[in-house]
Structure formats: structure tokens, C-alpha cells
Amino acid sequence: MRKKELKLVVTFYTTADAMAMEKACKEQKAPGRLIPVPRAISAGCGLAWCAGLDARDALRQLMDRMDIEEQDIHECML
Amino acid sequence: MIYLDNAATTIRKPQAVIDAVTFAMQSMGNAGRGFNDASLGASRIIYEVREKLARFFHAENPKQIAFTANSTESLNIAIKGTLTLGDHVITTALEHNSVLRPLYEMEEAGVELTVLDSDRQGRIRYADFKRNIRKNTKAIVCTHGSNLTGNLVDIGQVGQIAADYGLLLIVDASQTAGAFPIDVQEMNVDILCFTGHKGMLGPQGTGGLYVRPGLTVRPLKSGGSGVQTYNKSHPSEMPTALEAGTLNGHGIAGLGAAVDYLLETGIDAIRGREQALMRRFYEGVKGICGVTVYGDFSSWERCPIVTLNIGDYDSSEVSDELLTTYGISTRSGGHCAPLMHKALGTKGQGAVRFSFSHYNTEGDVDAAIQAVTELASECV
Numbered sequence: 001m002r003k004k005e006l007k008l009v010v011t012f013y014t015t016a017d018a019m020a021m022e023k024a025c026k027e028q029k030a031p032g033r034l035i036p037v038p039r040a041i042s043a044g045c046g047l048a049w050c051a052g053l054d055a056r057d058a059l060r061q062l063m064d065r066m067d068i069e070e071q072d073i074h075e076c077m078l
Numbered sequence: 079m080i081y082l083d084n085a086a087t088t089i090r091k092p093q094a095v096i097d098a099v100t101f102a103m104q105s106m107g108n109a110g111r112g113f114n115d116a117s118l119g120a121s122r123i124i125y126e127v128r129e130k131l132a133r134f135f136h137a138e139n140p141k142q143i144a145f146t147a148n149s150t151e152s153l154n155i156a157i158k159g160t161l162t163l164g165d166h167v168i169t170t171a172l173e174h175n176s177v178l179r180p181l182y183e184m185e186e187a188g189v190e191l192t193v194l195d196s197d198r199q200g201r202i203r204y205a206d207f208k209r210n211i212r213k214n215t216k217a218i219v220c221t222h223g224s225n226l227t228g229n230l231v232d233i234g235q236v237g238q239i240a241a242d243y244g245l246l247l248i249v250d251a252s253q254t255a256g257a258f259p260i261d262v263q264e265m266n267v268d269i270l271c272f273t274g275h276k277g278m279l280g281p282q283g284t285g286g287l288y289v290r291p292g293l294t295v296r297p298l299k300s301g302g303s304g305v306q307t308y309n310k311s312h313p314s315e316m317p318t319a320l321e322a323g324t325l326n327g328h329g330i331a332g333l334g335a336a337v338d339y340l341l342e343t344g345i346d347a348i349r350g351r352e353q354a355l356m357r358r359f360y361e362g363v364k365g366i367c368g369v370t371v372y373g374d375f376s377s378w379e380r381c382p383i384v385t386l387n388i389g390d391y392d393s394s395e396v397s398d399e400l401l402t403t404y405g406i407s408t409r410s411g412g413h414c415a416p417l418m419h420k421a422l423g424t425k426g427q428g429a430v431r432f433s434f435s436h437y438n439t440e441g442d443v444d445a446a447i448q449a450v451t452e453l454a455s456e457c458v
Contacts, residue, residue: 013315015110015304016141019125036113044307047113047121067139 004077008056010049010063011037011071018047024066031055040076050078080406080442085225085253085383085433087275087282091336098335099281102328109327110304120327127334128317134337135270136261137288144320145286145330149252150176151298152271152287155320156248157181157219159295160269163188165216168207171196171417172224172231177250178417181219190214196421199374200227207239217246217268222260223253226415226431227373227422228356228383230254237266246293252276253381256340257349262288269295279340280333283326289316297322343436351436352382355443359432360384362447368454372422372429382434388450389457393428396453400430404449408432 012018022034032051037044051059053075063070081089102123107116109124128140137143146152157180161167169181171193185191194206207218218240223230233249240247246268251260255270256277262270267288274284289295300312301322312322340348357378364371368389374380388396397410411428412419419425432446 013305013313014141014318015121016125016128016317017315019121020140022122023125034113034118044305044309045112046305046307047110 006053006075007078008032008051008053008059009035009038009041009074009076009078010051010059011041011074012047012049013069013071015047017069018049020066020068021049021063021070024062024068025049025059028062030058030062032059035078038076038078041072041074080404080438080445082432082434082438082442082446083407083409084435084438085228085276085381085431086409088277088279088435088437090435090437091279091281091332092339094335094339095280095332099328099332102331106327106331108324111302111324123331123334124325124327127330127337130334130337131286132288134341135255135272135288136263138263138291141316142289142291143286144289144317145284145325146320147283147326148275148285149250149271149273152273152285153177153219153248153250154180155295155298156269156271156287157184158298160246160248160293161189161216164214166190166192166212166214167217167219168192168194168210168215169219170194170202170221170231171421172200172202172221172227172229173219173415173417174221174225174250174252175414175416176252177219177221193417196418198422200224200229200372200418200422201374202231204232204235204239207236208243211243211245215243215245217248219248219250221250221253222258223381224373224415224418225253225383226385226413226418226429228253228381228385228433229374230258230380233260233265233267240268241266253383256336257345257352257381259345262290268293274329274333274336278333278336280336281329284329284333287320289320295320299323348436349382352434353378353380355434355438355440356380356382356384358440359434359443359446362443363450366451366454368457369450372424383431385429385431386450387424387427387429388454390427391453391457393424393430396430399453400446400449404445406446406449
């Protein structure tokens with residue numbers, strides 16, 4: 001397994017939100033990738049956006065600009 | 079075979095639609111169910127189609143588009159998910175049973191129902207909407223185009239009435255989506271119900287609904303959602319709220335290709351071609367002795383449908399003769415539009431519906447005119 005480090009994890013209410021995030025990040029060349037929601041955040045299923053901690057402001061601005069609704073923004077060891 | 083039953087389903091689909099379905103059936107995982115390339119690929123395709131449909135109908139954002147199996151499912155969700163005991167709802171005699179039957183069920187559950195009459199040409203009077211509004215009126219449910227006569231309803235006008243009186247407007251766009259411009263925001267539509275397999279030129283088993291942001295619709299179904307697994311309730315956020323269970327991803331991929339085709343070809347061009355064929359047929363049959371054509375042909379801006387009867391022949395007999403002797407496919411009987419037939423006086427006889435696609439040719443139309451001419455000559 002990979003060595004764990006603190007990452008930013010954005011969760012969403014729906015898969016459609018996660019897809020909107022992925023598309024917007026690709027288009028805007030914002031950092032990160034989709035991951036399955038980590039157990040530390042939720043014991044359910046679903047997709048989350050994972051990026052480095054330093055991407056917080058850029059992602060926040062992107063989500064505001066693109067009208068993407070997140071459920072929460074976490075920091076966790078991944 | 080000359081296929082003139084395109085109001086039931088468009089039989090010829092763009093090759094790109096067939097290719098997209100084939101590709102999806104060879105590669106698609108279950109959208110939103112797990113983290114693997116096949117699943118993510120499916121989620122991406124479905125999201126892209128959501129975006130395309132949102133742009134196509136001028137929705138505020140893609141999340142307001144939920145996928146269903148057809149208009150009937152969309153209309154059931156819209157009607158049963160917004161009306162409750164004590165509400166009053168207004169609809170029209172133009173409606174299909176996919177509107178009427180859910181409304182009759184709601185009537186049994188304590189919803190008050192008013193059905194606006196049409197005249198003998200199948201036209202509604204817009205003033206009737208206002209005249210029938212009560213203190214407890216919650217919604218208007220209205221078709222955009224009659225599946226029997228092809229008459230259009232000016233949804234912009236109905237939407238303005240709904241907006242003026244604070245009513246929900248639920249629109250059945252089964253016969254118009256894909257051929258007529260629909261702008262849900264400009265037309266004040268709260269819920270738009272559409273199917274994928276008619277004018278949209280997509281696969282059967284696809285459809286959907288647009289829901290205005292901020293409007294909560296109670297879902298008909300609950301179950302797997304791919305998110306919030308340990309929540310006892312189905313998620314309430316659109317579009318997941320109305321999409322329990324695995325979506326028809328293969329079909330939705332085809333629907334996306336269909337939207338691309340419609341935009342590339344141009345819906346004005348498609349509609350113009352269909353209306354020209356309809357006009358050619360109408361002009362060819364309207365004067366035939368013994369033929370009665372139904373509907374309002376004072377404008378060519380109508381669905382590409384011509385419905386007629388020959389003398390007092392049973393419409394099923396005429397449709398059968400058209401198929402077996404001339405190889406022409408039409409639709410006879412009641413067309414799931416009982417109140418419209420009642421208004422036209424064709425409840426017993428039914429009627430024979432000819433409906434055109436832009437893929438039809440002038441030769442198809444002329445063959446149909448010739449067939450009707452010959453059949454009519456037998457009854458004189």
C-alpha cells in the first residue's frame with residue numbers, strides 16, 4: 001500500500017456532483033482525482049475528489065465559480 | 079414497408095445512436111456503483127448526456143435532469159410526486175392516458191380534478207385555464223402536442239398563466255421534444271416530461287424529466303443510489319432523488335448521440351421537413367370524397383400528424399388494409415387518448431393516424447395518398 005499523507009477530500013451528495021467536479025477540474029486544469037469515499041469520512045459508498053492540501057483555495061474558487069455543491073471538505077490521511 | 083407511425087416511435091434512428099448503444103453495451107459498467115474504469119466511464123457518459131439535455135431544454139443545470147424509462151414514468155413521478163389530498167389540478171381533454179390515469183388515481187386519493195374541454199377540432203381555449211382556477215389549485219398538467227390530432231398547445235401562454243397564479247406547470251412533451259424548441263425557463267415550465275424514442279430519435283426505454291430548482295418532488299421509487307448507503311432514506315438531492323436503481327446506461331448513451339444528431343442536423347430543419355411531408359399528405363387526402371380529417375390545420379406549425387377516417391369504416395379495418403395491401407404502417411383505434419376521441423366524435427370508430435419522420439420521403443407520402451384514395455373509392 002502507498003505511504004499515507006494528509007490530503008484534501010471533497011465529498012458530494014450525488015454522483016452527478018462528483019462528475020461535475022471531475023469535468024470542471026479537467027477543463028480548468030485543477031489538481032486532483034476521483035477516489036472512492038474513504039472509510040474515515042463515510043462508511044457508505046460514493047465518489048470524492050482528492051487533492052493536495054494546497055489545492056483548497058483553488059478548488060473552493062472553482063466550485064463557487066462552476067456552481068458545484070459539495071457535501072463537505074475534509075482533511076484526512078490517505 | 080412504408081412506416082408512418084412515427085408518433086408511436088421513430089423506427090429509423092441515426093447510425094450514431096446505434097453505434098453509441100453498441101459501444102456502451104461493450105464497455106459500460108454500472109454508473110455510480112463502485113470505483114473502476116467501467117463504472118466511472120458509465121458515470122461520465124451519463125453526466126455528459128445530462129449536460130446535453132440540460133442545454134437542449136435550457137435547464138438551469140444538469141442536476142435538474144433525471145432519467146426515467148419513458149414519458150409515462152416521468153409523468154407518474156411528476157403528478158404523484160407533487161399533488162396531495164385537497165389540491166386541485168387542471169388538465170385538458172387533449173391528454174394521453176399517461177397523464178389522465180395518474181390524475182384519475184390522484185382524484186381517488188382526494189385531489190380535485192378539472193378537465194378542460196376542447197372543440198370539435200381538438201383545440202383548447204386558453205381562457206378556460208384562468209376560469210377554472212380555484213383557491214386550492216396547485217398545478218396545470220398539459221400536453222405540448224396532441225398525439226391524436228397533432229394540434230399544438232402554446233406552452234408559453236399556459237406557462238404565463240401558471241406563473242401569474244403561482245401554479246406548477248407540468249408539461250407532457252412526448253410528441254414535441256426533439257422537434258420543437260423547448261425553453262423551460264422562458265416557458266415557465268416547472269416539470270418537463272419527455273421520452274427518448276420519438277422525436278428525440280433515441281432508444282426505447284429512455285426518457286426523463288426536468289424539475290425546476292427548488293421544487294421538491296416525492297419519488298415513486300427508492301432503493302440503490304450509489305451514495306449514502308447507511309442512510310435509511312433515499313437521498314433527497316436531484317437527480318439521485320428520482321433515480322433509484324441502475325439507470326439504462328446503454329440507452330442513455332444512445333440518447334446522448336441522438337441529441338448530438340438533432341443539434342447537428344438542426345431541429346428547425348427536421349421539423350420543417352416533417353411538416354412539409356405532413357402538408358403534402360394533408361393536401362392530398364383532404365378533398366377525397368368520404369375522408370374526414372381531424373384536427374386544426376389552420377397553421378402548419380403543428381406536430382407532423384394527420385389523423386383521418388374513411389366513411390364509417392372501422393379504423394382498425396382501414397389500418398389493416400393499409401398494411402396488408404399497401405405495406406403502409408399506421409396506427410388505428412383509440413391512441414390512448416380517450417377524451418380527445420370523445421371530443422372528435424370518434425370514440426366508436428377510432429381513427430387512422432399517419433405520422434411522419436424527416437426520414438420519410440415524398441414517395442412514401444404519395445403512396446399513402448394513393449392508398450387512401452383507392453380505399454375511399456370503395457366506400458362511395
